[in-house]
Amino acid sequence: MNIIEHFSGAESFFSICEQLHGKRVGIWGHLHPDGDCIGVQIAMCDILTRCGAIPLMGLVENKVAANLKWIVRNYEFVRPEEMVVDEYIFVDCGVILRAGDFAKKLPKPLMSIDHHVSGEKFAQHNFFYPESAATCEIIADFIEQKQWKVKEAIATALYVGIVTDTGKFSYSSTTARTLALASKLALQGADPHRIFVEIYQNEPREKFALLQRFLASLKFYVDGTICVGRVTEQDFIETGTMTDDTEGLVNFPRTIKGVRVAAIAYDREGKTRISLRSDDPTLRLDLFAAKFLGGGHFCAVAFTINDSYEKFEPNFISALRAHLDAFSW
């Protein structure tokens, strides 16, 4: 029995890729690229090369998180604004604004491949599957349908996207298809343990100084159902960390018994960035984030406000409380 329920659209996806023969194609993702974004860029680079196109991977600000550097080592990334391309596509980027300011002036991209529930169909061809746990899962499935074998490096890149976007195969988005595709990638050379060590056992010591402060700041609201931790500009300076080092911190309060929504609020470039996590997709955090022009998935969202968190806090907690009341059974 085939346990994979495939994503539709693989045929038209490959026919578009084949039409790109001989063309320079930019492959762009979102700001602050995560494992899924980088993984799918690398996989798309391989697919387009196989189709005879000339792919160019774009990296806004030319920056990759420290625990993902090993995976990009053998690839060339360019700033999108410095590229000369005939066509371009977006991956793992729900809305074009997530790609940064440069993307505002662009004509409609040829293709978008994405899985954010709050995503928009902003491209000419949209391969949009909000039921997918990762954009890498979509591409891994397309490759599977095409019955292509991939090199170890590509299997690894796709596995990285899936393992990181599913919280090591633990979020509610993880399905039998996710696991089956991960297994196929392992058969093609992705090494689950090595990938785990590279991504999750490579934390700089400074990040633990930041974690200590974050944990000390935790505040509970509404009978302990909401838990928020705070990281200030001063915390970043005194611990020698940057905003990227907040990655994953919110998962600590998420594990506390009774907490339905965990959040982190941190200072970023004079603004406040708030990320929320839940384990209950019916709480529809994506709809909550949309009120503040943010987005993401049912259980994982983020938004930015132009105020200090201290000023925003009372409004934030009362709005979140009202949202939870409206979406709780």
Ligand SMILES: [Mn+2]
């Ligand atoms: Mn993703």
